Amino acid sequence: MIETSSGRGVFDEAAVVARAQAGDVRAFSELVIRYERNILRLAQHITQNREDAEDVLQDTFLKAYEHLGQFQGNSKFYTWLVRIAVNESLMKLRRRKADKTVSIDAPVETGEEPMAREIAVWEDNPEQRYSREELRAILDRAVESLALPYRTVFALRDIDELSTEETAEALGLSIPAVKSRLLRARLQLRDKLTRFFRRKGDDAFAYM
């Protein structure tokens, strides 16, 4: 079992990156151990394919290793890694779909206002209705049902908890573009989750 040796707060990332840049593979493996789960989850959310996600994980860290010297330290190492992982994931998607137009920057459907369809109060602790595995499956499926520009922004902002600025940087999007995608993603997910989490008996058409 792989465990990170320290909590996020005391991990001196700059020092570990510097050691890795000097050729210390053990330092690089510390970075791998720290971030591989997040990169695999991100790649899974974007590619929606386990095999592709594992390939993306490997390609991302190999590319990072190869280009470590180009990492300047102006952004966080993780943001830099995310940018590589997003590019690798999009390449996978394009290859699989034989679709050259796969892009984060695809125009969001214009003319349609962000909206909420399902309006129902949730239970106080709705997640307790499900086992951890069931909950994870519900949440993952909901994200994977979003269109690419939405699920990618949501994965970075609300799952990986990058800031709006970091997300914009990692995806090469403007800040307003990140915000508008995030709002739509959140509202769509809210709609989907409402079907699972609404308070029972709240209306005659309750889902369960």
Place this chain on the structure above:
Amino acid sequence: MHLLTCKEFLAELSDYLDEAVQGEVRQQLEQHLSECPNCWVICDTTRKTVEIYKGIEPVPVPEEVHQRLMAAVEKKKAACGSEHGKE
């Protein structure tokens, strides 16, 4: 004070939840929330949506996937020699 429509409220919802709205706009949003039960529900459930995702830790990478990755890094190091990353 300008009274917001539900549409205007929704447009600001994300920023409101992220506490990225201050001053008069924030007051207008809170005013709308106190008067519009539908928007209150939408706001509350959107907040819970965001919170529920933030609480989910990523699952560990399977050992064999991790080992394959580290083996590929070692191989890359051998191929690049000590000059890796110095371009």
